[in-house]
Amino acid sequence: xxxxxxxxxxxxxxxxxxxxxxxxxxxxxxxxxxxxxxxxxxxxxxxxxxxxxxxxxxxxxxxxxxxxxxxxxxxxxxxxxxxxxxxxxxxxxxxxxxxxxxxxxxxxxxxxxxxxxxxxxxxxxxxxxxxxxxxxxxxxxxxxxxxxxxxxxxxxxxxxxxxxxxxxxxxxxxxxxxxxxxxxxxxxxxxxxxxxxxxxxxxxxxxxxxxxxxxxxxxxxxxxxxxx
Numbered sequence: 710x711x712x713x714x715x716x717x718x719x720x721x722x723x724x725x726x727x728x729x730x731x732x733x734x735x736x737x738x739x740x741x742x743x744x745x746x747x748x749x750x751x752x753x754x755x756x757x758x759x760x761x762x763x764x765x766x767x768x769x770x771x772x773x774x775x776x777x778x779x780x781x782x783x784x785x786x787x788x789x790x791x792x793x794x795x796x797x798x799x800x801x802x803x804x805x806x807x808x809x810x811x812x813x814x815x816x817x818x819x820x821x822x823x824x825x826x827x828x829x830x831x832x833x834x835x836x837x838x839x840x841x842x843x844x845x846x847x848x849x850x851x852x853x854x855x856x857x858x859x860x861x862x863x864x865x866x867x868x869x870x871x872x873x874x875x876x877x878x879x880x881x882x883x884x885x886x887x888x889x890x891x892x893x894x895x896x897x898x899x900x901x902x903x904x905x906x907x908x909x910x911x912x913x914x915x916x917x918x919x920x921x922x923x924x925x926x927x928x929x930x931x932x933x934x935x936x937x
Contacts, residue, residue, distance in 0.1 A: 904931035
């Protein structure tokens with residue numbers, strides 16, 4: 710039986726198998742985004758984007774292709790940084806604390822999944838999930854919080870029926886929405902906008918006339934306010 714964490718990983722990190730080649734409102738000054746009283750600085754985002762791009766280059770030399778659009782790296786990285794803040798808030802609201810051991814258990818499971826594809830865990834999370842490798846501790850904490858919250862909601866017994874599984878995911882999504890709403894997430898328009906339909910940063914629609922070259926477009930009808 711797959712563990713509850715591996716089921717979540719399939720959706721949150723690994724979007725399909727890795728492809729192996731033959732070879733809101735105003736944000737604070739200097740902030741890429743704000744979550745509550747905390748800010749994600751542009752310097753932090755720039756550094757993490759560089760880390761992910763470096764990982765992509767290293768992965769390419771190994772014949773491993775990124776599974777996310779490489780033209781949207783800033784949005785992808787900022788999405789993860791915001792997600793970590795949202796789940797820290799979710800843990801605070803629900804009185805969930807996770808131990809270093811719990812975090813390490815999540816990283817061990819990630820490493821196991823990576824080895825199944827003959828990859829290192831850093832290659833796995835960067836290529837499959839657009840996660841800068843140096844953010845592995847934060848990723849482990851995110852999954853530890855999610856796992857603990859799921860266990861609280863289902864009493865420690867993972868539901869097997871489709872209806873029960875859907876009901877659990879609905880409750881998790883509602884809690885995530887409330888946590889994000891509580892943080893009043895704001896994204897610097899330079900990097901896009903926060904879409905509550907996907908809980909991700911998407912490129913903002915251009916206000917200029919059609920440019921000579923195409924630019925990334927936001928997801929269809931992004932939800933800009935929390936639906937909770």
